[in-house]
Amino acid sequence: MTSTVLITGAGIGIGRATAKAFGRAGAHVLVTDVLTAEGEAVAAEIVSGGGRASFHALDVRSTEMVDAIFAHAEATLGGVDTVVANAGIAHRVPIETMTDALWDHTLDIDLKGVLRVFRRAVPGMRARGAGTMVALSSIMGIAYGWDEHVHYSAAKAGVVGLVRAMAVELASQGIRVNGIAPGYIRTAQLLSEEHSLGAAGAEAAPAFIPMGRLGEPEDIADVILFLASEAARYVTGQVIAVDGGLLVGRY
Numbered sequence: 406m407t408s409t410v411l412i413t414g415a416g417i418g419i420g421r422a423t424a425k426a427f428g429r430a431g432a433h434v435l436v437t438d439v440l441t442a443e444g445e446a447v448a449a450e451i452v453s454g455g456g457r458a459s460f461h462a463l464d465v466r467s468t469e470m471v472d473a474i475f476a477h478a479e480a481t482l483g484g485v486d487t488v489v490a491n492a493g494i495a496h497r498v499p500i501e502t503m504t505d506a507l508w509d510h511t512l513d514i515d516l517k518g519v520l521r522v523f524r525r526a527v528p529g530m531r532a533r534g535a536g537t538m539v540a541l542s543s544i545m546g547i548a549y550g551w552d553e554h555v556h557y558s559a560a561k562a563g564v565v566g567l568v569r570a571m572a573v574e575l576a577s578q579g580i581r582v583n584g585i586a587p588g589y590i591r592t593a594q595l596l597s598e599e600h601s602l603g604a605a606g607a608e609a610a611p612a613f614i615p616m617g618r619l620g621e622p623e624d625i626a627d628v629i630l631f632l633a634s635e636a637a638r639y640v641t642g643q644v645i646a647v648d649g650g651l652l653v654g655r656y
């Protein structure tokens with residue numbers, strides 16, 4: 406793979422596993438995150454494994470930072486071929502305490518953060534007549550309602566609409582836009598006692614996941630790699646559940 410991929414929130418979790426998967430596949434990986442030390446370590450791991458990578462601080466709430474990284478990639482690497490909009494937060498907020506500010510904070514990262522990187526990728530991809538984009542939704546956006554996470558569920562459902570609409574708008578120009586809806590994946594987000602399942606919930610979850618285990622970040626990374634690859638050349642506008650059978654199971 407000779408392409409360049411930009412991944413948001415790539416310092417830990419699913420983003421980190423995705424960066425490493427693209428690195429192994431031979432892409433130049435632009436590892437971006439608000440977590441500088443973690444992001445630098447991921448880029449260093451890819452490089453020490455014989456791959457190509459660089460770290461760039463990026464808060465997806467900043468259109469200016471997005472612009473600067475794309476401008477850098479255009480000047481030094483010939484542009485960005487694949488964008489993975491992975492950065493996200495999931496904060497527990499009971500509906501009575503859901504202020505406008507808390508709602509806006511999550512939507513700004515989990516939905517508008519996707520728009521910011523996808524939008525900036527379009528001119529270069531259009532000029533080259535090729536490009537792929539993959540966004541992270543969630544089973545909480547495509548099927549389940551998540552109590553005390555109304556803003557998160559709304560943002561992740563919004564990602565589905567964004568993916569569909571951008572896919573249709575850009576399909577004739579050789580640009581594909583897809584999403585992933587992970588189930589329960591073993592990351593810091595899921596293991597948070599305050600905001601998500603926590604350790605006990607993670608231990609209990611396999612009992613109602615048909616495949617009998619939590620997902621690992623690599624389970625998601627491999628499907629992102631597939632969606633960005635030529636093997637998925639006729640797939641656009643889809644959000645694929647990667648959940649060990651959770652949504653189609655019964656419990």
Ligand SMILES: NC(=O)c1ccc[n+]([C@@H]2O[C@H](COP(=O)([O-])OP(=O)(O)OC[C@H]3O[C@@H](n4cnc5c(N)ncnc54)[C@H](O)[C@@H]3O)[C@@H](O)[C@H]2O)c1
Nearest residue numbers: 414418419464465491492493541543587589590592593594
């Ligand atoms: N873990 C799961 O079970 C699960 C399930 C469904 C969807 N997801 C989604 O997958 C994506 C990755 O989640 P994860 O589980 O790896 O979470 P994580 O908490 O391990 O990682 C999230 C990453 O996003 C980054 N981030 C947060 N705010 C940011 C900002 N403003 N700008 C740039 N980066 C920012 C963090 O620094 C971190 O690197 C998220 O969008 C998440 O909502 C995760």
